[in-house]
Amino acid sequence: MKLMAACKSLFVAASAAALCLAAGEDAKLLPDGPGKEIVVRLCTECHGPENFRKVRHDKDEWTDSVADMVDRGAKGTPAELAAVVDYLAQNFGSDSKVNVNTAPLQELKAQLDFTVPEALAVIAYRKDNGSFKEWRDLLKVSGVDPQKVEARKEKMGF
Ligand code: HEC
DSSP: OOOHHHHHHHHHHHHHHHHHHHHHHHHSSOOOOOOOOHHHHHHHOOOOOOHTOOOOOHHHHHHHHHHHHHHHOOOOOOHHHHHHHHHHHHHTTTTTOOOTTTTOHHHHHHHHHHOOOHHHHHHHHHHHOOOOSSGGGGGSSTTSSSHHHHGGGGGGGO
């Protein structure tokens, strides 16, 4: 019984460590720019960056969304929160493209309408073959609908 409990807590610790590592990797993939460090510190404590990468909002909407997170427990000075809003409006604004080399599954799904298998194929492909340079490179990913790729090419960034 004691052994079981020890294993269980080890397992929980290992899963938490794996989650932290994964979240750290995802945070590194966020676009560089003013405010990034603050976003990583304030906004990846409870969930990964996919929560905010998967949406596109204008500045007013990001202001509301960040206020909502403060209600849920996010902490930051007014200046830090303003920097977060600016970063998000800049990188995940209404017209922001989707960086297909760094976008997590949820962003590929929500912003480019890829199915889960298509998004997973894109992620596996870039991991094995390195960065996509242009939209046509996505045509090489087997299992991804080529018409969908072409229709979304203007929304893609590299
Ligand atoms: C204290 C915990 C906490 C912190 C810190 C936090 N969030 Fe959240 N956030 C949540 C919870 C809980 C949800 C809803 C459940 C989920 O989707 O994970 C959520 C969901 C979201 C969503 C999706 C909203 C929706 O309606 O689906 C966005 C966008 C978001 N967070 C952005 C941010 C941003 C930006 C920051 C940094 C300012 C932040 N979060 C910091 C707890 C937090």
